[in-house]
Amino acid sequence: MESGLLVINAGSSSIKFAGYADRGGDDLAFLGKGQVEGLKTEPRFVCKDAAGDTVGEHRWSGAIKHAEAIDYIIGWIEENATDLRVTAAGHRVVFGGTEYTVPTRLDDRVIADIETLVPFFPLHLPHNLAAIRALTEAHPDLPQVACFDNSFHRTLPQVARWFALPRRLFDEGVRRYGFHGLSYEFIAHVLPDYAPEARRVVVAHLGSGASLSALRDGESVETTLGFSGLDGLPMGTRPGALDPGVLLYLLQAGDMDVAALEKLLYTESGLLGVSGISNDMRDLLASDDPRAVEAIDLFVYHIGKHLGALAAVLGGLDALVFTAGIGEHAPLIRERVCRQAEWLGVQLDPAANRAGGPRITTADSPVSAWVIPTDEERMIAMHTRRVLQG
Numbered sequence: 001m002e003s004g005l006l007v008i009n010a011g012s013s014s015i016k017f018a019g020y021a022d023r024g025g026d027d028l029a030f031l032g033k034g035q036v037e038g039l040k041t042e043p044r045f046v047c048k049d050a051a052g053d054t055v056g057e058h059r060w061s062g063a064i065k066h067a068e069a070i071d072y073i074i075g076w077i078e079e080n081a082t083d084l085r086v087t088a089a090g091h092r093v094v095f096g097g098t099e100y101t102v103p104t105r106l107d108d109r110v111i112a113d114i115e116t117l118v119p120f121f122p123l124h125l126p127h128n129l130a131a132i133r134a135l136t137e138a139h140p141d142l143p144q145v146a147c148f149d150n151s152f153h154r155t156l157p158q159v160a161r162w163f164a165l166p167r168r169l170f171d172e173g174v175r176r177y178g179f180h181g182l183s184y185e186f187i188a189h190v191l192p193d194y195a196p197e198a199r200r201v202v203v204a205h206l207g208s209g210a211s212l213s214a215l216r217d218g219e220s221v222e223t224t225l226g227f228s229g230l231d232g233l234p235m236g237t238r239p240g241a242l243d244p245g246v247l248l249y250l251l252q253a254g255d256m257d258v259a260a261l262e263k264l265l266y267t268e269s270g271l272l273g274v275s276g277i278s279n280d281m282r283d284l285l286a287s288d289d290p291r292a293v294e295a296i297d298l299f300v301y302h303i304g305k306h307l308g309a310l311a312a313v314l315g316g317l318d319a320l321v322f323t324a325g326i327g328e329h330a331p332l333i334r335e336r337v338c339r340q341a342e343w344l345g346v347q348l349d350p351a352a353n354r355a356g357g358p359r360i361t362t363a364d365s366p367v368s369a370w371v372i373p374t375d376e377e378r379m380i381a382m383h384t385r386r387v388l389q390g
Contacts, residue, residue, distance in 0.1 A: 003087040004031070005384055006077070008070075010091070010131035012123070013039050015069050018377035019077060021084060028381055031081070038067040039323045056080065066127070067134035074139065083277060090384030091132055092182060092376065094124040096148030097173065103151070105385035106132060106144040114146070120173065121228075122227055123266065144176045145384040152185040153178030155219040160313075163227075176226035178213070180205045184377040187321055188218040189379070194358060194370055198319035203309045204303065205374070206333065207324035208236035208279065212303070214310040216322040222313045224306050233302050234295075236279035239269035240302060271295045281326045281333070300333065304340040317344050317367050322360075334360060338369055 002021045005028070009016040018033035029181055032055065034047030043064050048057035077086060079287035096104075097117050104110055111132060118125045135144060161175045183205050191201065201215045210233040224232025224241075225268040234240040242265075250256045256264070272279035273294035284292040297354060311317045320341065322334050331353050338348040338360070345366030353360040 002084050004077070004084040005381045006074070006086050006089040007380045007384070008089060008131050008135070008375070009089050010066060010127045011329075012127050012387070013037065013041075015039070015066065015073070015093075015131060017073055019055070019081070020085075020378070020381045021089070026354055026387065028069045028378070030378065031084070031327055033377065034073075036064075036073065039064055039069060040064065043069065044052055045069075045076070047076065061302070065134070066130040067137065070131060070134040071138050074135075077158060086142065088384055088388055089135055090145045090380040091128060092149060092380060093128045093132075093146045094149045095121045095177070096146070096151055100146070100148055101151045101154040103145055103147045103387050105387055106136075106146050110146065111136075117190065123262075124229075126231065141387055145380075146388045147182060147380045147383045149179050149181050150177040151221045152181030153190075153213075153223055155169070155221065156223070157221060160222050174227065176223075178210065178211075178214070178220060178223040179225045180211050180223075181220075182379045183323065183374040184213045184215070184220060184317050186375050186379040187323055188215055188374055190372065191218070191319075191321065194372060195319045195368055198368065200311075200314040200317055201319045202307055202317060203321040203323060204307075204337070205324045206233075206303070206322065206327035206330075208325075209238070210235045210299075210326070212306050212310055214314050216314060222310055224310075232306060234299055236272045236281075237267050237272045239265060239273070266291075271299065274298055281330055285330065285332060296333075300336045300340070303337050307337070307341055308344070310343055320346060320367060320369040320370050322369070328356075328371055328373055331356070332370070334369075 005020045005022055007018040013379050014035050014037040019031040021029040021031055023029055030050050032047060032049040036043055036045045038044055043060040045058040046054060049055045074086060095117055129308040132144060151174055156178060162170060165174060187203050199217050201252060203213050203215060205211050209229060211223060211225045214221050227343065230238050232240050247261065250261060270279060271284060275284055275291045277289060277292055278284060284296055327334055335348060335353055338346045346369055347361055347362045347365035349362045359368060359370055361369045
């Protein structure tokens with residue numbers, strides 16, 4: 001019977017999961033992935049195998065808790081993968097603060113420490129913890145590992161962590177952390193297979209959540225996300241970098257309270273707010289509405305602006321990498337970003353870009369550009385195995 005690793009990414013209304021067979025050495029075989037979505041409304045379980053074929057479906061008649069969803073996932077895997085036994089689980093945890101900067105085996109103390117960080121991420125961490133606790137209660141002897149989404153950016157230099165605020169706030173944790181770290185770490189892991197000579201690299205993680213990160217020799221030295229998931233680029237429903245004076249104005253003159261402001265910043269802004277149509281780039285690209293065009297223009301403009309800033313931090317650029325949903329599947333966005341980065345030495349190959357790469361620049365381009373699919377789940381599985389092997 002093979003040993004199986006379960007990867008879990010829990011949100012407020014869904015639990016995504018992936019399965020891997022640990023065959024020893026470097027052989028970590030992807031088995032499939034799925035999710036339980038609509039936990040609070042009409043829950044639905046779907047699982048697809050490695051080929052993308054649906055191999056399992058289930059619906060509940062009413063809302064369920066994370067514990068029930070986790071229990072069903074484990075039970076379904078053990079019932080249907082009869083030659084596989086789940087021997088460990090790895091969790092994506094959005095934030096580990098300053099103490100947890102590497103993947104860590106979970107125990108009561110670690111879970112309690114993560115609980116103290118909830119005020120930093122009240123919209124995310126409680127759901128990460130709910131899945132951890134549910135799995136702990138259902139399978140108390142199952143080893144579990146937390147992989148923190150900010151830990152890849154632990155290599156940021158001190159100057160990149162500061163806000164120009166009183167030092168006491170920095171000491172209390174008000175600093176720039178960076179996120180999408182598991183995605184960036186995977187790209188850094190595989191990039192030598194694509195561009196082995198590239199030392200100064202900007203990775204564009206472009207999806208519903210979007211950010212850029214500057215890597216030097218595979219380590220993060222700057223990133224557009226800072227204290228929270230609201231900074232940097234405009235995203236699906238989040239505004240990106242915003243003058244703090246706007247928030248003061250909305251609180252004082254706009255008659256908004258903290259709850260209304262939180263809703264505005266996390267769910268009503270970004271591509272959705274500007275277009276008034278959709279937070280999905282696919283919808284905007286398919287639309288001829290001028291508001292959709294404006295939202296796309298804003299998105300591309302800010303990518304170009306931040307790309308220039310990160311190239312300045314790196315002292316030049318060797319390679320640009322596109323990844324995540326938009327980065328991997330929207331050739332028009334890639335083309336526009338590359339066109340406005342011609343001053344950096346990016347020379348687009350239009351045919352290669354339309355074909356999806358992996359290289360989308362000409363052979364003689366001074367700066368190469370690439371399309372590389374990210375795989376956060378595999379990164380979590382690799383970390384989980386490494387931690388448990390000591």
